[in-house]
Amino acid sequence: MNHSQNTIPPLFRCPISLDLLEDPVTLCTGQTYDRSNIEKWLAAGNLTCPVTMQKLHDPSIVPNHTLRHLIDQWLQLGPLFDPSNPETSTSDSLASLKRNLESHESSLDTKLQALTKISLLSDEYCSFNKSCFLQLNFLPLLLELVFGTPVSIDHMNFIELALCCIQKLLPLGSLEPLNIxxxxxxxxxxxxxxxxxxxxxxxxxxxxxxxxxxxSETEELCYILGNSPKLVHEIVQIVNQNYEVSGDAIKAMSALCSLQSNRESLVRGRAIDGIMRYISSGRRNMAPLAVRTVEKLMELESGRVALVNHPNGVRTLVNMVFKVSDQECSESAVEVLLVVCGEFERARETAIESGVLTRLLLLLQSQSSNTTKSKARMLLKLLRSESRQN
Structure with missing residues (x-):
């Protein structure tokens, strides 16, 4: 935002240049200057404070974070901001921004500008800003604007920015508004x-x-989301096809899986297929979470059948058994293999063909936890018995 010289509050001007303070720092005399200006003053051999002309017994400079914060708020809120009463200024400004969003007469550009300012202010997690957002009920308003408005190409930028604001506001208070x-x-x-x-x-x-x-406020919502076949399908599609968002989709899938009543719906929606493709494609950022999600789905017979019937399901998990950098993956992979190999002969045969015995022996010699090693021994015993029979 550009400001002419006569609109800059005196408190925000550097006494040397009279320009806006960009990096305010304070001397031992208590006077604040812009860093670049006072550093030039000191580098020229001056050992006094430019304003008070006091001799500097300590030439060090200290960043003035409080003033920096006030300047940032002034830049965001413009003329509504009063440096002498910043809290009232912020509250009034947020109320004004809310009215712009609620008004049917506000243009799309006006609403986009309002969202931009809300996004900036919601980045500042001070207790006063938090209370303002809560008291003014911004989260319910934004949710209504996003999900209660017909989608059009013109509004997509608005929706994108509103959702970013929603993300920032969610940790501030109750999640009950999500139930909309x-x-x-x-x-x-x-x-x-x-x-x-x-x-x-x-x-x-x-x-x-x-x-x-x-x-618990949103448990029913979590159930409704997890039992929406179309939504589960779209999440699996993102995991399968969208490299950039796949990690977040894995997190969403895991979140839905945390509710036991959602797991059958996830299996029907081919969640296991999506997770296997994610792991085998080399996208490993969320691999530990992905394997833990599969582990939860193994509680269902349909989940175990889906994994064994997947062309690369067992092989993919065998490849996760001994990963030096992914001990968490190893533990979950061993647990899943122990379950399916104990039930399906085909799974045991595929695991052996895929080299699981060697990986288990390496795992037992590693720094893995005692729990993981105990499960590895159980799986090794089971598969060696299968190997001898064949």
Whole structure:
């Protein structure tokens, strides 16, 4: 934002240049200057404070973070900001921004500008800003604007920015406002957005799903999301096809899987296929979480059958058994193999053909936990018995 000289509050001007303080620092005399200006003054051999002309017994300079914060707020809020009463200025500004978002007369550009300012202010997690956002009920408003408005190409930028703001506001208070998504039309909009939205929109929606698993307030919402065949299908599609967002989709899938009543729906939605493809493709950032999700799905007979019937399911898990950098993956992979190999002869044969015996022996010589080694011994005993029979 550009400001003419006569609009800059005196408190925010450098006494040397009279320009806006960009990097305010304070001398031992208590006077604040812009870093570049005072450093030039001192480098020229001056050992006094430019304003008070006091001799500097200590020439060191200290960053003035409080003033920097006030200047940032002034730059964001413009003329509404009063340096002498910053809290009232912030509250009034947020109320004004909310009115802009609520008004049917506000243009799309006005609303986008309002969201940009909200996004900047929500980055500052001071207790006063938090209380303002909560008291003004910004989260319910933004959720209504995103999921209660018909989608059009013109509004996609608005939705993208609003979802970014929602992400920032979710950790500030109760998650109960998310329950608005339980409404049929809003759930349908959620599915449309995750299907047709940009990568930023898809990422934000995956994180909303993750948030819904955090609290008992949103347990029913988590169930509704997890039992929406279209939504589960879209999440699996992201895991399969979208490299950039696949990690967030794995987190969303894991969040849904945290509710036992969602797991059958995830298996029907081919979650195991998606996870196997994710792991085998080399996208390993979320591999430990992905394998833990498979481990939870093994509680279901349908999950075990889906894994054994997957062309590379058992082989993929065998490859995860001994990973020096992924001990967590090793433990979950051994647990899953122990379950399916104990039940399916075909799984035992495939595991042996894939070299699991060597990997288990290496695992037993590694720094893995005692629990992992105990399970590895059980699996080794089971598979050696199978090997001798053949």
């Amino acid at each position: 998504i339980k409404d049929g039309s809003k759930l349908a909009m959620f599915v449309v957005l995750i299907e047709k939205g940009s990568n930023s929109v898809k990422t934000s929606l995956c994180r909303v799903i993750e948030s819904a698993s955090w609290s």
